Amino acid sequence: MDHALPAPRPRLAIVLLNLGGPDAPESVRPFLVNLFTDPAILRVPGFIRPWLGRLIAWRRTKPAQENYAIIGGRSPLRELTEAQGQALELALAGDAMEARCFIAMRYWHPMSDETARAVQAWSPDRVLLLPLYPQFSTTTTGSSVIAWREAAAKVGLSVPTQVLCCYHSDPRFAGGVAAAVTKSYAEARASLPPEVKLRVLFSAHGLPESIVKSGDPYQWQVEQTVAAVVAQLEIEGLDHVVCYQSRVTPQKWIGPSTEDELERAGAEKVALLVCPIAFVSEHSETLVELDVEYREEAEHFGVPGYFRVPAQNSDPAFIGALAQLVREAEASDRALCSFAGPRQCPKKFGDCPHAKAKVEMRVPATQPA
Known part of the structure; x- marks a missing residue:
């Protein structure tokens, strides 16, 4: 045999x-x-x-x-x-x-x-x-x-x-992000008074504007990711913005900055749900910058509610x-x-x-x- x-x-x-x-x-x-x-x-x-x-x-x-x-x-x-x-x-x-x-x-x-x-x-x-x-x-x-x-x-x-x-625009990746946003959005909406509006901030790590102008496709790809995620969300009248965090040098960076969007939300009395759109794991930019520093800034600016979508990790x-x-x-x-x-x-x-x-x-x- x-x-x-x-x-x-x-x-x-x-x-x-x-x-x-x-x-x-x-x-x-x-x-x-x-x-x-x-x-x-x-x-x-x-x-x-x-x-x-x-x-x-x-x-x-x-x-x-x-x-x-x-x-x-x-x-x-x-x-x-x-x-x-x-x-x-x-x-x-x-x-x-x-x-x-x-x-x-x-x-x-x-x-x-x-x-x-x-x-x-x-x-x-x-x-x-x-x-x-x-x-x-x-x-x-x-x-x-x-x-x-x-x-x-x-x-x-x-x-x-x-x-x-x-x-960036893979439909399965975008679908997973959309599912996480949908869950967090429902939880945030349920904890807010009906009259308070809720805006989603899709926050990505920023880059100096000069790098993007020299031909780096990162910003375009981030925007493609957000478009792909939003297309899979079934949230009527969704208010959302793409913004950029973590500026570390004095030169001009791509925008709008997440900090500027916090200030605008405070002025407009709009609650925020922040989704880290370029990070797939929790680390200092999410656990400290988003969860601690930006939360404190949001409170300082009078944002009526601050929430965050978790990173994917091993979802x-x-x-x-x-x-x-x-x-x-x-x-x-x-x-x-x-x-x-x-x-x-x-x-x-x-x-x-x-x-x-x-x-x-x-x-x-x-x-x-």
Whole structure:
């Protein structure tokens, strides 16, 4: 009798790309140094950047430590990302491929160098870079992909690699966000007097206006995300605004700012439901900036009610959307793909990664595209 074992399933290493965060108070300054010496973040001549980046990090260390102290002295991002990876592995467990998730943080551990070594030790047949940034920016996904490629080259990791650049308007992702907004909106509405109006603020991390003007598609993609979410909301007469938070430099940033919208809501006596639209995990920008600092500002401006939609974390709808995005990427022969396959950004956005790819390398597909 033939007792041959079944052929092993092809191995797919899914590298979840994220920002990272300090894991102790003493990690705050080196984390900030890594952040502000990144050429994608601090766009000044190279000979100035190390000195200026360290100066900015030194000046921001104490306030950053005070912020992290509010949430236990450390960022929860690593643990939340690990949980997302475990949930995604479980969602893909019955598929034809054997998928394992790895985490590559950009500015704190585990960073790309150590993750590339772990991926190499696992000996995958393919690698998929999956950003936990729904919208592409050169400052987030772009920087993370560059760091990964450098790390993979250092350790000699040479297997077919795909990049999923964005999923800003993916209907499954948007549907999960819409479900969370709907639930939070109903709860907020129920706690407010009938005469008080409720406005949804879709708040995203901001960028200097100069970066967007130079061709970064991030703002356009954020607006596409909001449009996709609103299209799935069944809230009659919805009042909503796209705004941007977390300004950290004196130059002009994209707007309107979340702070300005708080002030406007106070003047108009409109309650607010804030939805973090570019963050898929809770971290300092949600747990401190949105939940503490902006809440205090809202009270100062006389906003009659302040509520927040939780980040996705390991919400089944979000994990399900990621799982389907992985399957579709795996079935494709594109080395670089969006949630819909080819380029989605208008041509004016020259920093779209599809515009930067002079020759789009192909990878062998395990299934017909």
